[in-house]
Amino acid sequence: MNELQATSLFRLDDKTAIVTGAGSGIGRAIALLYAAAGAGVVAADLDSTAAEETVARIVRGGGRAHAVTVDVAAPEGIEGAVTAAVETFGALDVLVNNAGIYPLGERLPGIDWETYERTYAVNVFGALRCISASAGRMRPGGAIINISSMESLSLSGPGNAHYSSAKAALNGLTRAAAVDLGPQGIRVNAILPGLVKTEGTSGAPQPLFDNIAAKAPSGRVGEPLDIAGAALFLACPAASYVNGHCLLVDGGITISR
Template sequence: MSEGRHVLVTGAASGIGAAVVASFAADGWTVTGVDLREAPLRASLEGLAATPIVADLAEPDAPERVVRRAWESGGPLDALVNAAGIYPARPFLDLDAALWDRVQAVNVRAPMLAVRAYAALAVAAGRPGSVVNISSGAALRARPGAAHYSTSKAALEMLTRAAAVELGGAGIRVNAVSPGFVTVDSTANPVTEEYAAAVSVNPLGRRGRPEDIAAAVRWLVSPAAEWVTGTILRVDGGASAGTTALPAHWPGLTDVQTPGLDHEGAHL
């Protein structure tokens, strides 16, 4: 158990963020949960040792304001989990500056500002800490309608590495978890079943659960990972290793490919 320890989780109203909140709370942590949607946030935190903060993290001053409020009202933070993110579908030729900017603001700028604010408080207090950012397989593989999202997650992974390099000397570890397709039934970021089926094929043969990602987050924050920083942990059923969705490209060998034959097919 981890009584007396305090974590701030953004995107806490549903999906991965809600599972992360439940995992920390079950282990005795005090949790501050942040989300834009008040009713779902309160429902997610009901019955847990958790305090809700409603905020739009796309507002430039919101991430620092939220971190400071959590620190002052719930006690010094031991960990920060940036799980908030948006995934609007928009074809590249229809993508405009306003939507691009909002995706980058929520998915990249907000985590950067939150980590900066948290690290400043932790350094001033002489406390070590841990940050976990939630990335995506989209950081490695582009997909139709997601140029803004894929770019934001690729940037978040580099932000994770950069912050790890600069904050390691202060005892602050910064890592990321990159989920494969996780079934979250999100009303904030809905996807069609056709899309889910296309992106959820993986060697382990099942879709991810929010609890799979929460377990990885908890490990990265735990003492067991005290020498781990700047890492992007792929929790995707093996999807980033390769695909099982393709057949063998050819059923047999050609003469040129056959061992023990010369170029005319005669045995050497």
Template sequence: MPVQGARPDNSPSGRIQDKVAVITGAANGMGRATAERFAAEGAKLVLADLDREKLEALVAEIAGRGIQVTGVPGDVSREADMQALMDEAVAHFGRIDILIANAGIIPEADLASATVDLWDHTMAVDGRGMFLSCKYAAAEMVKAGKGAIVCLSSISAFAGQKGQAVYGPAKFVASGLTKHLAIDLADKGVRVNAVAPGTIDTPAVAKLGKEGIAKVVAMHPLGRMGKPEEVASAILFLASDEASFITGAVLPVDGGYLAQ
């Protein structure tokens, strides 16, 4: 059964044709769906992920379709890796038009079970990683006087949830960074927006188990999980020139969760 609201034939619109797009966390879930969608739209891709094996397989698959793509393994929480990622993008394609700051982890922990190490690791990946990705991509965009950044936030950045004592605050960082960078970079021609997905059918969510997934699905008025491709469509819109007068927005892609 086709997903309501999805493009039935996934036909490309050409909205980002020949744009150079850097996507972090590209090997799995929403990052992979975004890479696939951007490839179909004719973008030139620079894909990054910590999982070298999956990244190389994805790059080979996309390159096999005649798409210009390169892969750069790395850790978003390491400054040297993010500097190297953006340097590679510029060396390979000459510029950076779009950044999708997607890489992140989703730990499940309440306050009692959360450790300082888990807190620090989550903030390093979900918080510092997004900051570093934006910092070094934006530096290249400012040189060109234009660019679009889309960060991955979450409904957990807006609504309190059980078992999210670490992940939820990290996503507050994502939404806050989006709004502050949008103002900081507006007069330099760089737009910064975010999407806030609800429960999306990804490998990370699958770890919740059947009972856990059923509980969170019941909280979404549309009565189902979202598809990674649906999030990718929202990301595509915000990254494209169709959103040219939108900056500092955090767009829920959540089946109505935050409307309650």
């Protein structure tokens, strides 16, 4: 970067991004913000109708987007999204591994193996498959962003071993991938959100939101756009020297527990 031009540092013009889990919540917010920043967006989601709605919102706003149906836990799941990115927009520059699940678990020593295996299949191996499929077709200067969780560092309570350990594994994968892909000119980072108001957390009891808001130094729970803003930074030229980092975006709740 030869000149400090704020506009260009935070733009994604002429870039193409795949966002998994783009049909709602954090993934939709990231897809919309990337499109607003100039990127062509492949909105990938298991729910095809939700992915199409994200694309419709982008197009209505004057952006460029394409929807694909993806199950990241399937061996061939991400291949269609990668092909769509290259064929529709001519390249691939950014991958956001946002697709994830947070099923109810049980307190150890009890183990529901089906829950554990599905959690790891989506949250860890799904991200690994997406990285493996995308990195080989990504242009130098590319960025991969994994959406982890503050739960990987600070447990909210018992019964979360399946989810917190999977997200901790995702943090480790982030650092390992940064080492392996750095020579290709690809950066790999993670975002660790705190509690965020989304469709997925809408069923949580209100006292949980109130408790987090009361304890967080920021005085509130997160919104999808809070995470999207961090994802935009990590994808942009402004973050060209940020690699292998796990960024907490939790309003400070982790340090106040």
